[in-house]
Amino acid sequence: MAEEINTTKASTSSRWTWPSLLRWIPTSTDHIIDAEKRLLSLVKTPYVQEKVNIGSGPSGSKVGWFRSTSDEPRFLNTVTFDSKEGSPTLVMVHGYAASQGFFFRNFDALASCFKVIAIDQLGWGGSSRPDFTCKSTEETDAWFIDSFEEWRKAKHLSNFILLGHSFGGYVAAKYALKHPEHVQHLILVGPAGFSSDSDVSKPEWLTRIRGTWKGAIANHIWASNFTPEKIVRGLGPWGPNLVRRYTSNRFSTGELLTKDESRLLTDYVYHTLAAKASAELCLKYIFIFGGFTQKPLLPSALNWKVPTTFIYGVQDWMSCEGAQEARKDMKVPCEIIRVPQADHFVFVDNPNGFHSAVFHACRRFLSLSPGSGYESLPEGLMSA
Template sequence: MSTAQGSSATATATATSVPSQSSVLASDNKLSQSTTTKTTKTTESRPKKVNEFNDGREKPHYTWGQSWKDWIKQSWSSNYDNSTIESRLLSQLPFYPESDGKRRASVVNTDIGNGQFIHEFYIENIEKDETPDICKEIVLVHGYAASLGLFIDNFDSLSSIPGTKIHAIDILGFGLSSRPKFPNLASSSKQDIYKVEDWFIDPLETWRQKRGINKFVLMGHSFGGYLSCAYALKYNKTITTPLTGLQSNLIDKLVLISPVGVERNKYSFLKKESNPRISLEQEVLADQEDIVEGKPLEEPPKTRTRQLFDYMWEKNYSPFSIIRNSGPVKSKLISRWTTHRFAHVYYHDQQSFQNMHDYIYRIFNGKGSGEYAITRVLAVGALAKLPLIDRCPKRFVDMKLPTLWIYGDKDWMNDEAGLEMTNEINDLSIDEYSKKLASFKIIKNAGHHLYLDNPPDFARVIFKFLNLK
């Protein structure tokens, strides 16, 4: 796949030194030791969640025969290379590859050095911008083991506002970006975790500079949300607009879409409270009076399956290595996810479903790279070793950075932690500026991939937060 270098950046930021992770570490240490909040506990009764994997949706059946056919085509047909399959998926949009007169789009591979590149789908709305004072340049970051194509149902709506520019990227080590060998990094200290984060966010900053992006809205889903927060903590800064001379943040607003790694937990290197969140398994098995009275609870005995899972997690095994070595079974394994996630597409348009399934096949079977970071940054149970809630509130308030924390009503991610994060940020911002900086929203009829499950409501919430509609 050829790599066309992206445009060079124009220097517009005020001269500031790049922050070191040691300075960030010192800041996190200070915050974890001294920051206090006045967060009000939410007492209203919240409806019990319906698990998105048991919500009654009818899943299509992907046959073993089809899996064999996919393996043959994907392995030997020239019509099933990465760029062809991605183009087939993106061509479902009304403005790609040909413009619809209002928007134009292109695939860009930006050289970031060391023989590596960041893959991007760029969309620009070329209609007259009636509100040039509102930032409409959006950088969209996917989640773990995902890629930019998963936002296929959002590109049309998000690019509908005149003047909008969408940069949907594959982060280094995922999707169709370069997949260098992931280094054998340790994960036993704060400094170790920062090195893992830097492996992703430093190339992201290089890409931003190469693309000449100087003020933007950063949106990240799941692990991409976690990395977006890490990027903001390290790289957000004050910039000066060349034409007006006005100062603003590099990141105008930050949108976290069901981010992982928010909540405090027992695995944290930033211990801040003595009573970590009670696990679902403990809550079911424990005496409820003990929970109410705050008595310590015993961990339930681990099953052999759980012990094996924990062992594999701690040894940094990747489930995608199993898929990559499954031969003709690959497509059948992948269909377990695609037939659930895209069941609605299958029953509406089987060819569109197949386009997405083929695309996911390529993504999941790519060379192992960034996927090996997850077990270093997160402990068993997808709990962050450096929880965002102990890193972000005061720093985001000091930056005056508006944030939106958004979840699905069937989301398996911990939305209560997102609400707590919102409250902690707002407690601090009200004290400091007499206004709220954080917003929290739940999207109905949606799970962890809420942008896929309910694109119209997702777009409405985003537009409202960005003051676009």
């Protein structure tokens, strides 16, 4: 069941009133949705925003993502863009501490060839933010994988292309391992979980850092599940300025953001980070100090059942070496594409290069005209 809001013409109203400004953390769920609409006003393709009901369960349910003190229904915030009839479906999943609006530079180009659906994962963005009570990596994996599966059922989807970025790539890959029958093709953009270290729990450089007093303090902070979002909330009315500095510095690679893009993205990011803590608390169960995953995907390569394309920015801090190792063991088609002038957020840094990589990855699903250039790797992109 979905509650739809037609946002062909996005609202530009603001919720910044004196009562909200006087609160220590000037945000709310309404602020998130309004900020999303303002950011997506930059997108020309009409879209529908909906809250997709993924169900509810009693307190103490054994289903990981139901674990909460509340049994109210959960919703995943979803945007679906207009497309040509018969277009293949592309589902886009964001990374850690992000949300679907981060793809704002990509929706128009991708919607020209796909039925694009982007979601906020459970506990992030404009989706429900239930109490996060998972106590292990297995429970945490279930939180994201099972909630996504319930969303798929509610949307009556099958045979779709699944794209995930960073931590969203980790979730997408885990989902495709568990439910390969629904995924036609997997696109992993700078995914977490593919380390090339033989022992990802104790890489040499990380062991050295942990041996110092600074490393011990950092590791303690990590183990206590101190998230970046807690800093934003702790600063209260000074939080937006911190986020503004972050977005200005973080997105300074490749094609720079315009003044309007920077302003609207900053506003959107602030509200998604400052809202109630929920899925962000997965941090210590998914990652170890240093950014490596607790349950890496590399050993699962032999069990891969879905054709896969890896996409990395040339300056991405996520190395493509792990993907190269995984490809050796995969029994399905696998290719690795590197996009120049791009960092970890390749789809923001070099949107045109990113679109070319996606079109090339999905060429067998698209009715591209002869000579379009996507039969072989488009100029500028690099195979790894």
